[in-house]
Amino acid sequence: MIVLGGRxxxxxxxxxxxxxxxxxxxxxxPLPTYRTITAPLQADSHSRFWxxxxxxxxxxxxxxxxHDLISERLPVTFSVGKIQNLIAGQDPPHTAQTGPTRQCGTSPPDDQRAFRARGG
Incomplete structure (x- = not known):
């Protein structure tokens, strides 16, 4: 393609x-319109009762x-090779995580439990 553009x-x-x-x-x-996709926002949340x-x-x-910072519209800036690897499962999925890693339903680490027990 680059050669074609040069010629x-x-x-x-x-x-x-x-x-x-x-x-x-x-x-x-600037991205072509096909390089912006809609992706769902997913969250783990908890309160004392839920x-x-x-x-x-x-x-x-x-x-x-x-609202101006977070959107369901996602620019896809990866190379086509990276996209092919993601589709083929050769690269880990890309997610943004804002908190500590743990499975839903598991207990928080000991230091967080101790902090909560002290009233934190």
Whole structure:
């Protein structure tokens, strides 16, 4: 593709092919519309009386301050090779995690239990 763009003297075609093959430089880079997908937001949550695991939530359920920061629209900036590996299961799935890793329904680590027992 890059050779084709060079032969056609088309910098936009050459740039597009380079981005597709190597990945787009940042999520802020201009992306073709097919490179933005809708992905569900999922969360683990708990309170004293209730626990939810892997719940799908709407971005509108988040506090208003987060509406401009968190969206269900996801720019896909990976190279086509990386996308093929993800589809084939050769790369681990990409998720964003904001808290400590643990399975839903398991107890928190001992230091967190001790903190809660002290009233923290």
């Amino acid at each position: 056609a003297f088309s910098e936009p075609l050459r740039s597009w092919a380079r981005n597709e093959l190597q990945g787009y430089p940042s999520p802020d880079a 626990q939810g695991c892997n719940e799908t939530i709407s971005a509108l359920d988040l506090p208003e301050i987060a």
